[in-house]
């Protein structure tokens with residue numbers, strides 16, 4: 001493998017930030033977790049969204065408007081009688097322009113007001129006035145969350161179509177352990193991406209994506225695997241979710257589960273096959289981004305293999321049968337991946353027909369800054385007829401969208 005070059009430094013973030021052009025109202029209420037909302041605002045801005053922050057009066061006891069103004073480059077709304085908008089009615093203006101309203105953290109008090117339709121502050125008034133999807137992330141003491149009143153309010157809001165995100169279990173500010181922690185900001189950004197993309201060009205499509213490198217056991221403590229990180233597959237799953245698809249991610253990778261995606265963990269080739277082949281009959285698109293082992297130990301020891309004196313050991317490997325040809329569905333379009341280190345296009349083209357793939361995404365994994373473990377990839381789309389289209393070095397999220405762009409007309413042909 002050649003040494004890394006300065007080229008890697010020139011990689012830009014995804015050219016299509018996932019929330020570009022989207023307006024998100026971020027409501028922050030008077031929870032001790034309010035400090036986390038500053039990081040959330042920053043992450044949403046980095047994802048390309050325009051953020052209008054609304055603070056309740058109680059929230060201003062925990063965090064200041066200046067922090068959010070500096071992060072979002074926009075004025076922050078803190079009271080019903082303090083108007084910024086050109087229409088001078090902030091909550092109506094915000095409600096109209098919002099593509100999504102996210103309340104994080106949400107107090108028990110605000111949950112109760114939302115459930116009853118009370119609108120005595122700019123945040124609750126915005127929620128009443130908006131037609132955009134609303135995501136609410138509660139954060140409170142575990143007993144407050146478990147109380148019959150809060151549970152009733154959560155149920156009412158769910159029935160009204162509000163997405164309730166979390167809370168999760170763990171250590172609370174009180175020092176107690178329980179269910180009341182604000183859900184992670186990465187998950188909230190993912191839920192916003194899903195909400196704003198719900199009517200996208202993949203709406204109603206079922207997409208299965210595999211990711212990561214399979215691990216074939218040698219004995220109870222050892223395995224053979226490959227260098228696949230799973231980043232490419234996760235980017236495809238997230239891009240499909242962002243375009244409205246119903247996504248199942250079959251993962252051999254150790255990455256955190258993306259929000260709004262059904263994740264099935266599959267470590268070995270057998271587990272991958274069992275998770276993918278039966279469910280592909282009802283899917284529209286299968287993208288096999290996982291690096292599936294080509295070879296597996298011919299025998300698996302049920303005891304840890306011990307050293308024998310000073311001698312070495314040899315491992316006999318058997319070839320693994322490719323299960324992609326077994327994935328069938330009346331409307332299924334299949335996309336394969338080929339990680340190559342030489343003759344990339346020829347090798348990839350030879351894989352398309354046996355796998356039944358509409359096209360193969362070929363990448364030269366020996367190229368610096370591209371392929372396994374990196375955030376960028378230089379790929380070539382190759383079909384069985386030998387047609388090829390080479391793309392430049394791109395962020396994996398951009399590659400993911402390019403794959404979905406090429407697959408979409410094939411799906412529509414059904």
Ligand SMILES: Cc1cc2nc3c(=O)[nH]c(=O)nc-3n(C[C@H](O)[C@H](O)[C@H](O)COP(=O)(O)O)c2cc1C
Nearest residue numbers: 029030031032033056058059107108109110139140
């Ligand atoms: C130090 C402190 C921490 C608080 N943390 C929470 C909390 O995490 N969750 C919650 O529901 N209420 C919490 N409260 C209570 C709320 O701030 C209070 O119910 C307030 O009226 C909420 O107003 P809001 O919903 O308009 O923001 C806390 C209060 C104090 C003084």
